[in-house]
Amino acid sequence: MHRKTPTINSQTVIAETRQFRIESLELEFSNGQFRHYERLLRGSSSGAVLVVPMLDKDTVLLVREYAAGLHRYELGLPKGKIDPGEDNLTAANRELKEEIGFGAQRLQHLHTLSIAPAYLEHVIDIILAEELYPEKLVGDEPEELEVVPWSIHKIDDLMMSGECSEARSIAALYLAAEYLRKS
């Protein structure tokens, strides 16, 4: 059974800040039910990348970075926005150079994940980065990020550390580990 997607009877931007745009939707479902929804739009961004940088077959490089939403440091994968004119692999390589001081000879797109599709338009491309080489670019980070090597097959230990809560990083690590096991 595949239902017809609800009809959007009206859509209006009801709030806009430097970083966010909130839209109000009046929806009609295929069974005739009406609902008012709100969702967050991506703004002007061309998308985002989450990078799984493999130092060797087993070791992924994580970063410890301040996360304003939770007001604490989080251990997770390097990530960032795709700049205008960049493709996702170029953006991933630039973010790697800025955040962990490595470029990658080999980059591939594994999956595209959504974050909270019920109310966010945002999606993020998961990029596997292999064959790393040292190269540092200066980014816009307020402070140098701490790089933390971790075994990609010890995701349960990462969860137990209490430092990594981000669903995107966890999903990406499991997906990359599964891909690497099979390849």
Place this chain on the structure above:
Amino acid sequence: MHRKTPTINSQTVIAETRQFRIESLELEFSNGQFRHYERLLRGSSSGAVLVVPMLDKDTVLLVREYAAGLHRYELGLPKGKIDPGEDNLTAANRELKEEIGFGAQRLQHLHTLSIAPAYLEHVIDIILAEELYPEKLVGDEPEELEVVPWSIHKIDDLMMSGECSEARSIAALYLAAEYLRKS
């Protein structure tokens, strides 16, 4: 190395809608760098639950639900907000009854995940639900959700289906599968 969390020099709600609240932050990092950040607050919500309902040792029950952020149907785990006065297990059991027509004799909290901690305050509790029994409660869904049984050890097939993009559901399925393998 554990850095001192940045100091919040000022914080102001700059936009508020029925569902969202956006806050502006002026931050000072421990190295003296200043930054302007924005983040989305949870509003009045008491939190949220994402439920992994196991029909048997292998079969998880997914739901196909309209996702306004992406304006498409998504296949994922049942989820919902914790109502005032509820704990997370009670909320999980209520959501199960509303969304898939089952209650659970056995509920346990596996992990708490964040979604995009750089700019969202939101977190969600992952609840494993076992020993299901039929019981239907009427919720506030605009339409009956389609329930889709899936093998919890075939997450790669779920990704290949193109119907499941949500990082939270994917992370929760991998974490639950790993927990079940070890228990």
